[in-house]
Amino acid sequence: MVDLTQVMDDEVFMAFASYATIILSKMMLMSTATAFYRLRRKVFANPEDCVTFGKGENAKKYLRTDDRVERVRRAHLNDLENIIPFLGIGLLYSLSGPDPSTAILHFRLFVGARIYHTIAYLTPLPQPNRALSFFVGYGVTLSMAYRLLKSKLYL
Amino acid sequence: MVDLTQVMDDEVFMAFASYATIILSKMMLMSTATAFYRLRRKVFANPEDCVTFGKGENAKKYLRTDDRVERVRRAHLNDLENIIPFLGIGLLYSLSGPDPSTAILHFRLFVGARIYHTIAYLTPLPQPNRALSFFVGYGVTLSMAYRLLKSKLYL
Amino acid sequence: MVDLTQVMDDEVFMAFASYATIILSKMMLMSTATAFYRLRRKVFANPEDCVTFGKGENAKKYLRTDDRVERVRRAHLNDLENIIPFLGIGLLYSLSGPDPSTAILHFRLFVGARIYHTIAYLTPLPQPNRALSFFVGYGVTLSMAYRLLKSKLYL
Numbered sequence: 446m447v448d449l450t451q452v453m454d455d456e457v458f459m460a461f462a463s464y465a466t467i468i469l470s471k472m473m474l475m476s477t478a479t480a481f482y483r484l485r486r487k488v489f490a491n492p493e494d495c496v497t498f499g500k501g502e503n504a505k506k507y508l509r510t511d512d513r514v515e516r517v518r519r520a521h522l523n524d525l526e527n528i529i530p531f532l533g534i535g536l537l538y539s540l541s542g543p544d545p546s547t548a549i550l551h552f553r554l555f556v557g558a559r560i561y562h563t564i565a566y567l568t569p570l571p572q573p574n575r576a577l578s579f580f581v582g583y584g585v586t587l588s589m590a591y592r593l594l595k596s597k598l599y600l
Numbered sequence: 601m602v603d604l605t606q607v608m609d610d611e612v613f614m615a616f617a618s619y620a621t622i623i624l625s626k627m628m629l630m631s632t633a634t635a636f637y638r639l640r641r642k643v644f645a646n647p648e649d650c651v652t653f654g655k656g657e658n659a660k661k662y663l664r665t666d667d668r669v670e671r672v673r674r675a676h677l678n679d680l681e682n683i684i685p686f687l688g689i690g691l692l693y694s695l696s697g698p699d700p701s702t703a704i705l706h707f708r709l710f711v712g713a714r715i716y717h718t719i720a721y722l723t724p725l726p727q728p729n730r731a732l733s734f735f736v737g738y739g740v741t742l743s744m745a746y747r748l749l750k751s752k753l754y755l
Numbered sequence: 756m757v758d759l760t761q762v763m764d765d766e767v768f769m770a771f772a773s774y775a776t777i778i779l780s781k782m783m784l785m786s787t788a789t790a791f792y793r794l795r796r797k798v799f800a801n802p803e804d805c806v807t808f809g810k811g812e813n814a815k816k817y818l819r820t821d822d823r824v825e826r827v828r829r830a831h832l833n834d835l836e837n838i839i840p841f842l843g844i845g846l847l848y849s850l851s852g853p854d855p856s857t858a859i860l861h862f863r864l865f866v867g868a869r870i871y872h873t874i875a876y877l878t879p880l881p882q883p884n885r886a887l888s889f890f891v892g893y894g895v896t897l898s899m900a901y902r903l904l905k906s907k908l909y910l
Contacts, residue, residue, distance in 0.1 A: 456754070459752055459754040460754050460755070462692040462695075462696070462748065462752055462754075463749060463752065463753050463754050463755055464755070465688055465689075465692060466688075466689055466692060466745045466748050466749055467749075469684070469685040469688050469689055469745070470685070470689075470742065470745050472681075472684075472685060473682075473685050473738065473741065473742070475681075476681055476682070476734075476738065490674060491671070491674075491724065493724050493725075493726050493727050493730075494727055496726065496727070497726065497727035497728060498727065516801070519800060519801075521681065525680060525681065525684065525835060526782075526785075526786055526831065526835065527783075527786070528684075529684060529779070529782075529835065529838075529839060529842075530779040530780070530782060530783050532684075532687075532688045532842075533775055533776075533779050533842045534775075534776055534779055534780075536691075536846075537772040537775060537776060540772075541772070553755075569801065569802075569803050570803070571803055571806065571807065572803050572804055572806070572807035572808065573807060575803075579786075583783065583786070586783065587780065587783070590776045590779070590780050593772065593776050594773060594776055594777075597769055597772055597773065598773050599766070599769040599770045599772075599773050600770070600773055600774070600863075611909070614907055614909040615909045615910070617847040617850075617851070617903065617907055617909075618904060618907065618908050618909050618910055619910070620843055620844075620847060621843075621844055621847060621900050621903050621904055622904075624839070624840040624843050624844055624900070625840070625844075625897065625900050627836075627839075627840060628837075628840050628893065628896065628897070630836075631836055631837070631889075631893065645829060646826070646829075646879065647879075648879050648880075648881050648882050648885075649882055651881065651882070652881065652882035652883060653882065676836065680835060680836065680839065683839075684839060687839075687842075687843045691846075708910075
């Protein structure tokens with residue numbers, strides 16, 4: 446039987462596991478940020494939320510949208526759209542026997558770019574801060590996809 | 601050569617595979633629920649859907665939004681935002697050699713909390729039913745992330 | 756120690772890695788398509804984007820929505836909702852020792868159906884082109900989930 450704990454002895458796989466966990470935890474913070482702004486600004490998407498969290502004589506008026514909440518939600522959705530390909534492609538790339546220092550450089554660049562993207566989106570910083578950090582993360586993922594398909598294509 | 605079928609002999613990994621498959625199948629049901637409400641209530645997002653599914657003298661009037669459909673879509677998006685971190689972190693956590701009974705407790709709590717979250721969202725149950733089930737799932741994922749980073753951090 | 760590069764010698768796993776990378780790369784193209792239409796049609800979601808990319812005497816007027824951009828975004832979100840279950844269930848199914856030709860048939864059908872779904876959504880082709888391609892991808896994922904749970908259920 447394979448001792449699965451040995452899989453984690455692989456340097457690249459351990460690094461991937463650490464960076465993936467960090468960037469997923471960052472993504473989860475976006476849910477908390479949305480909840481924070483919804484409660485602070487009393488902006489809810491569901492009538493039952495207004496009743497409980499927006500106490501007052503006329504709770505239904507809190508069923509509305511708000512620039513700040515929508516901005517956090519767009520940043521969250523952009524995370525989903527970009528972190529999912531990184532997770533899938535990065536996991537398979539980690540298993541394809543890449544050069545460790547190249548692989549770890551890919552992971553570091555991606556995580557750094559996505560953290561900067563969130564800062565640029567939520568501050569907000571003027572463009573092209575957000576666009577550039579988006580394209581760094583995008584390029585890193587495509588670079589891993591290219592290396593993976595070049596070495597292991599099997600259709 | 602590694603016999604990959606042996607990977608599935610690991611108790612924690614098999615349990616993760618089962619719970620992950622169950623919660624992903626549940627998430628897929630949300631697509632069917634959206635389609636069901638769209639067809640039943642004749643509420644479409646695309647003109648070509650109105651033409652085919654909203655037969656009648658004036659199909660374009662079905663290009664509209666509806667509270668019930670939007671509620672299902674919000675529940676679906678919340679699933680995406682929470683099940684993705686569970687999948688990524690849970691997979692890596694399963695490979696990091698956790699105590700089996702602790703690991704399986706994490707998986708069970710997460711799956712139970714997310715199923716309850718869907719029920720609370722779609723019924724809808726009064727708050728804080730939905731908020732509590734959200735935070736149970738959120739806490740379970742963070743707990744796995746913490747254990748993983750504590751034992752296997754490699755940056 | 757397990758030599759992780761051997762994992763990729765498994766025929767089914769290599770095929771899964773290739774098809775998953777291809778469909779994730781296709782999904783990433785949707786971000787580029789959104790950016791393309793936003794810049795070409797000057798339709799932005801953030802004030803800072805209008806200032807930089809929508810140069811002119813009155814940039815704020817570009818803070819608006821547009822049918823074409825919204826269509827690409829719906830196609831992207833539908834990809835997220837369907838490719839994530841395929842990734843999670845497909846990965847675990849690949850590790851459960853399936854018959855190679857059956858497994859590869861599943862992967863090919865899914866990838867073909869999702870590419871056709873994108874074409875049907877963006878052209879747009881009349882229904883039920885999009886609905887049928889959606890259900891082929893959906894059925895393939897459920898079929899893998901069923902086979903996985905049947906052979907490896909462990910709760």
